[in-house]
Amino acid sequence: MGLNIALDLDQWRKWQHGRHPLRKLRAALRPAPDSGFAVAVRGDVPVVLVALDADTPTQRMSLLEPLKALGDMPAAVLAPAGLPGLRQILPGGPWREEPVRNMQLPGQLRQLSAVLAVGHYLPAGALAHAWSRQLGVKFDVVQHGLMTPHAPPLPQDAHLLAFSDADAEFWQSGRGDVTWDVVGSQLLWTAGAQGAERADGASRPVFLGQLHGAELPRSGFARAATQFCTATGAEYRPHPSETDKLSRLQHALWERRGVKIDRSGIPLAALNAPVASVFSTGVLEAAARGIPAWVTYPSPPTWLEEFWGRYGMSRWGTEPTPAPARPDLEPARAIAAIISNQVREVS
Template identity: 45%
Template sequence: MALIHPRSLERWQEWQTSRHRARQVKHAVAGALRRGDEPARPALALHSRAGSGEGRILLGVDSASPTSRASLLTALPYLSAPVDVLAPAGVELPEIAGPEWERRLVEEPAPALTGRGITTALTLGWHLRVGRAVHEWALAQDVAAAVVQHGALTPYAPPLPPRTTLLAWSDADAEFYRSGREDLEVRTVGSQLLWQAGREADGPLVVEVDRPVFLGQMHGAELPRYVTAGTAYAFCRREGALYRPHPSELDALSRAAHAVMRRRGIEFQDTSLPLGELRRPVVGVFSTGVLEAAVRGLPAYVEARRAPGWVHEFWDRYGLRRWGGEPTPAPTGPADEPSRVIAQLLEGQA
């Protein structure tokens, strides 16, 4: 098993667009209307912090999602070098809100980054605007660049940029994401997201309610809805489980599916309760949340109806266990905190 599009970002983007064509049209129209009503303004902000040493480190951040912040910004306390963070101007990042940070708006990233003494760049990939700008600039300037893995990998993950170092969760993920390419270097550092989940648990959790929670993934482009919605519906009806919709299940089809589920007696879990505070068994199709639950000591399982073969290979790669048997064992974590190791790699100490 390997990536569907291991090299071509353009072909991956075409696939992504084809999976969400109605949503893409809606966003394009809404964006055009907003641009007609508002004056043009810089879309990116460059945040800078002083430090010791000559080489600067650049972090490219596309969103304030928990996975993005856990993967990129948790390295900041371990970095002594000067740091730049390039992000969309409207994104609020608490990690760079202190008085030691300076902020300025930029119209074009390349002129703003050139000449600052940046020696290393780190992103989540080049499939979104900031990451694309960072990697294109790094390639043009011959600056070392790395991508940190931020979630469990499916064959539909976006391809890595050329001449990049991948910081992977495991050796198996490193080989999978590399997909036979010779222009990539790989280092296994572990998952900061799972590391934090294990530390937050502070020992095995007590399951307060046996009634399971099914983690929704109707928004995902990787699987058709007859798998994601069909599995969720059948499982919740059969097991009396609560359904927990993903925060991105806001499109019309997902909302329609939610309405049908409610009419047929399926109860929804209150999503104001953070995933890390669940005290129930957790079930999903290919959600990273299942791994997080296992790390926290909760009974964690997978379930899928009529799923393609790659889903079963995904389960095997992450050691995920099917509902009805023994729960998923907690993944083996690295010896050191991944963010500390990433900081050392960025500063050339590891």
Template identity: 40%
Template sequence: MALIHPRSLERWQEWRGSRRRARGIHRARPSESAPGYVLHLREGEGSARILLGIDTADGAAHGGLPAVLPYVHGSAVVVTPAGLALDELEGPEWQHRRIARPSDALDELGITSVLTLGWHLEVGRSLHEWARERDVPGAVVQHDVLTPFAPPLPPDTTVLSWTAEDGEFHRAGRDDIAVRVVGSQRLWQARHEAAGEAPVLEEQPVFLGQFSSIELPRRVSLRAAESYCRFAGALYQPGPAETERLARAAHLLLRRRGIGFQDPSITVAEQARPLASVFSADILEAAMRGIPAWVHAPGAPSWVGEHWERYGMRRVGAEPTPPPGLGTDEPARLIAQILEGGA
């Protein structure tokens, strides 16, 4: 199993464009009556000036980009689309400036390293291109489990991976990528939030839907959901992006076949039931929180089984997925130290 496009962002974008459109990529878009981006600046001590590019609140929350900011001792610069609100960028210590392009005004700031979720989104691409032209070290933080359909990394980049295996998977076929293993901020937070008594769960499980996933054929997602819900008497929880016509038609089919539904807004942290899904970081987070979790996908492509093996996800019928191993230090702290050392 390897990335389908390990080097070419353009070819990856062509592939993505050939699939059904994924919804909800950008939660906020620039206003037509205002500049399209905002540069946020917080002055600090020391010579390091760290630049973070944050394209989307969803990816930032899971990737842990805002969580890095409290550990940056030097100055912090953040570029976001206009209208993207993050609590971590509020307060009197922050200065805010509207800019027309993501890379505007960066030359005057003395940036020493750059961190993004990748260059497949607009801010990330602009910042990595700017950094490479000026020989500023750049890094990408892993923010989700990896499949063969993940976007390629920018050239000459350090990937801050969850595990050594993820790092090697992401840089396979590349000689310009360095790997630093930092762990998952999302899973680290889940472990610390769940410390204490085991959760009290209801008996009826729930299947987390993935009709909106562009990696999987819809027939695989639908077959997995229906077969598990029938086998286990489970509820179906639609994914947050399952709002377009074909997804609604699949929901109607499941309801007609007697399958009950759970509120799609319920997060893993709020779950009160055992979980199953085709593949998802939710399975790992659930395991970290003490929630029994499995994977299920009859007839899935071979890469899905390889994906399960790499993350230790357990199939339905086996023991629940065990909690992933984590280091003792918070990933956000490690990331800040790497960035202030020049990535």
């Protein structure tokens, strides 16, 4: 299997918008947000640019940890202008922050040798990709999540830094312009290094919510959660994106039916109870920490069963998901080494 839309980003965006018509309508009715960008720079002549679209755990692990591993290499970080506290979350430094004017490549970035992003489907990644094409430098895409057929396509001539060969082949989807290296997942590496304070399989399980997902019908996500929570007495942990009205109504319905909603705000990395979900990365995070974890979905489509198999996820009612394979080299350091080699090749 591979991506449903392997090349055309515009087609993928149309599909994604079509999966959430109410969200699309609300966005059309709201004033357009500030689409400006800022760039944070360390050193006089940055040689690598990192495109950070959001301050999320996955982007911090995929982009900022490799940046940290690059040491004092002159670098720049492109981010939406409204991202709060940009300089405070960046490793190393000192960093100086400046606005990007009219989407134009700043003069101080004209000596770039490599660009690092999670793709070109989000605003900062899209602008960084345009700049990489303008300069003729490598655009490295760091895999930051698990791959379904509904993932966005890779940019033309991208170099993919993948979790595994299987994921690289899946995301490449037969294209001849994409190259890759396998580096592993920094998120799962960190989870495995952390371990669990307590892995008590007798604790009340937690179901990791995904009502926001576009990959499956909302009714299917809700049915899977309802069946699991009703059968096991599990708590439902909403995904951070489950803030829309429909999700809140679903949470209220579950509470009326006796399902407890976890609003503790405890970070997923600190959760020590058994977990289940449809296809959340949290299942593998838990397994990496030695916590029992499963997947479940009523009458799963073929692609979902293939997904579970590719990541070694165990279905509810069987033995828990085994811990993911751990690479010899920490992924952030592997990415930093690849970037350093690219910089040397251009110099």
